[in-house]
Amino acid sequence: MKRIVSGNQALAYGALAAGVDLVAGYPGTPSTEALTEIIRFSSENENAPWVEWSTNEKVAFDVATGAAWSGKRALATMKMSGLNVALDSVMSVAYSGTTGGFVLYVADDPGAEAGMPEQDSRLCADLAGLPMLEPGNVLETYELTQKAFELSEKVGAPVLLRLVTSVSHGEAELEADFAYHLRETTPYHNRDITRYTKAGSKICVDQHADLLKRLDSCEEIYESSSWNRFEILSGAALCVVSSGVMNEYVGELLPAYSHVSSVRLTATWPVEKKRFLPLLRDHESLLILEELEPVLEKALRSQAQAEGLPVKILGKMDGTLPRTGRYGLKDIRSALAAASGTGDAGPAPASATAYRHTITFCSGCPHRGTYMALNRAIKKAGFKKKDVLVTGDIGCTILGMNGPFDSCWTEVSMGSSIGLAQGFARSGFDTPVVATIGDSTFFHAGLPPLINAVQQRADILVIILDNGWTSMTGFQVNPGTEESLQPGGRRRVSMDALIQAVGVDYFEVIKPFDQDAAVEALAGALRMKGVRVLVSREECALTRERRKSFGPGYSIDQEKCTFCKMCLRESGCTALSPVQYGEKTVMSIDPDLCRSCGLCFTCCKFGAISREG
Template sequence: MGKIGRVDVLRAPPGTRAALLGNEAIARGVIESGISVVTGYPGTPSSEVIMTLHAYRAHELGIYVEWAVNERVAFEIAYGASIGGARSMVTMKAPGANVAADPIVSAAYGGVEGGLVIYIADDPGPHTTQTEQDTRWFARMAGLPMISPVDPDEARKFVRAAIELSEALKLPVILRSTTRVSHTVGDVVFGEAVEPVRYRGFKKDVKRFVRAGMSWNRERHAWLLGQLRKAEELAVEKGLVSSEGSGDYCVVCEGVACGHLREALKSLGESVADRVKVARLGMVHPIPREWVRRELGGCRKVLVLEELSPYLEISLKAVLHSTDTEVMGMEEGLIPSVGELSPAHVAAALNSVLGRSGGSVEAEAQDKAPPRPPPLCPGCPHRNSFIALRFGLAKAGYSPTKVPVFGDIGCYALGVSPPLEAIWTEHSMGASISMAAGLKIGGFEGPVVAVIGDSTFYHAGLQSLIEAVHKRVDLLVMILDNDIIAMTGHQSTPAWARTETGREARPVRIEEVVKAIGVEHVYVVDPYDIDKAIEVVKEAVKKPGVKVVIMKHPCALWEARVKGVKAVYRVVPEKCTSCMACVRVTGCPALYVAEDGKVRIMEEDCTGCGLCARYCPYDAIIRVERG
């Protein structure tokens, strides 16, 4: 990500106007809230908060900002900082909240001293997430306050609001957004910066901080419920809920749906807008019940606009159950319960509630263009690793298409598409190894393979590997080590000797870790040496117990950026017989079929890995040095 030129997001004075991504605005919010510790694990659409703090060197402003090995460790670091009085923030995507669930839920009983913001980005669509998880239920389950901004500028302000709320209630506060806030660029006006608030003291208080099944947990539960009642009052005092207009038709909105609503009301004209009262819930947990009864109790109908699940609708139905108000929304099919909301959906729902025509959204026209599922990049070493796996298994006497390959979360999951069609599952962080072990334990007799990336291995694969080793499961584990967290935009891993902030770090080496766990057969090979990698797979798969093959080559995009591309490959059309071997083996997106039916290479996309040339039976692909 490039810097925003003349505007330094962290240092520009109050009043500066800039076009910022929601996540960049949140990074500015960190500066305006006195937060001194920021940690997290990358996950789209949440990663740019920490990436922005890195890009603008927040560490030079006295802020600790580093990625952690996974979300639960990240949260626990932020929590530890916070009970010592430091203001802290932890960032993650929605599934990361599941990983961090255990310590987050307990933190609701212990509470905080310094403000603690848990930034969680949901992904209606879903665009880049495994599920359409609605993290609002998580706030209710954990008993933590949650606020949800409508746009980038409000996201900036809500960081400050979350810190204030957190210190007033002594509870962690969840700042929840969605893709259309986190990854929307909006005009933002900067506020005042606040000095980072660091350690202010830590007193031993076992009733607060020891959760070992003690009777005092009941006292803390009662305390938490009291704090949540206070939160309902604070939501009103701090303007986190608001209403405008009047009428007996009411609309409740949250997040980006409020932006859609404003536009829909504009397009439907004054005759509609004048009949509608709009209530905005910036705080979605707890629901400020008294305010809701006061503002919405007199409405004939309440339309609730939200995404992912009818969380608000169900909550409002409960609060308003003894009134004559009819609450409706997703449960009644007025807005979609799958995918994201659009201004057209909102307009259609409004029309339907008001009894006007125009109550449906046309299905989008059929896509005439050939599909373009995201492929592995040109030169991606994972492509080589999957090819080595296929041919290695074949050379060992197995039918590669009959060997179950358990994938994991990361770029290599893109190997699911043709022609590689390399993985059978992709489930959750670290699950490749444990699910593969499960299949064996359940009675599967042939060889099984788990494929996991370096960062995912550190994140959650480590424990799975310990389990498999301990139970002596027959399993081939391929660790695709590209020395970076690639998919989320190139973040550091625990193998780095220096982090993004220049902090000197002790590299944790996968090979050493794997050996220390007790894996007897450990191989390290560069998958760019494809023939050697094939031999390694062939040998490894025959060994008993857990064997680990570390396929070690840097991410091709990163390597091209750091080292430059010194040579590319070119097809000699006279030699090309259109046999398509290069395309069918590699599926490299830099290859294409020209109008003469022969293959060509898009040289600006080629990184010079040479894999296509390796599989050309006619030597029709040649290496060309770049000037």
């Protein structure tokens, strides 16, 4: 059967073909659709693995570890920022090793299309001593996912399977059976504290030695596989070494160059030192093509130096290629021209930084109402907006940093808004410090800093913008999603009970579309002292729309509209736009975009906006 699939979907079907027993992850672009596809498959097929969106990436990794340590095949999925959350466990498990096949899928984002740091997770393979495979395209992803489980079982180590955005979101026609190949295995776990605990220095040092042995055995496995393609031409002066998605560009461009050797790597960590040695000895120069950090380049420079070989190494460290951004054909062409001496490549091309338009909330988004109410409340409580510091967090809620709200001042990592706010508040500002955070982010990493705030008697206002879903990454469920909407009879966890159980000084639930009451509550909370938590609760407009219509929308009486623009200035709703009405310009509402939230209605002093019907 043939089907057009993305890299993420190919990874999902590769895992199903490998008979993965358990899949756990946390959504994060560009990795999300791998797990989403397995959820979709599971909802349509009785014969399917256990699959879950866990509370955060560390929980997902721990759940997967339990399965892998029972001899089962397990897959944990996350984006690079999530790897940081899971890293505490990843490091520990890397030293312990695994019995069942354990694949850790991490998606990196060169070019930072989804925001967040341009982190290179390959460094984690070095840090944690994990074998790593890097498919260069969608079809390789399907194959290598299966190989990753086999490799993990062979060497007894979790395997890092790393994709980048252009592969995870790329598409290709895949020929496969798209089926789940269940393996009948009996769970087992032999009690062995020397392997599964860190209780004692001897245990830890021995585990370190085991980890190094596992890496050595990986090199032997790579050597006997066809994963890394060494095409060495006798007498060639230049060898191009590429990895992952760079292999595709080399495949396209290298035929134009005569007598150039090439090495295309997909099993990228550990580096195959034995096979690289003659290559370093027999070429005058090596051009290393890899996005982000010079991981491979450093390894080969270090090997050449250790062997006393004079080979010239071109890459990022000598400025042949930029260290930031996603590479395109132009970057590779330019580097090849410079390395082969076939043309004036000119200076290293700067990585493209596309102009980004300001992005805002969808029309009808409840977060718009929360930030509108916050701005109004700051004024009502007698403060100036420029004096009220608002920390933001990851997810849709951070869009409050953009106009017309201009609310959030910072964005660091999942859950950090609440900790940051405590640090700001302790610094002596005499105006309120506010933290804003979404519901999924709160469950993910917001609870520990809230507990800290209570214990330390912090003076902060926390606003949890609870839309019931993990919307930014594609509307995944989270622990707070309505119970009737949880998949397979899973339960809802009460955010309100959790917050109150922690012992905050003040707690209230507000409705963002009831502006008068929301402003009143927020203004009151701004004036209070202690740990105040307001949950602003209204379902995500897009998930709600899938189940029920919003009913009649709002419209503008263009005779009454004075074009004061207050509706647009305060709400920034994307359904609002200026139009020509006879001789004058007036505001109008696009009926296809209006989701009847009524926020613009609260802005108009001229009675021009009303609900239809």
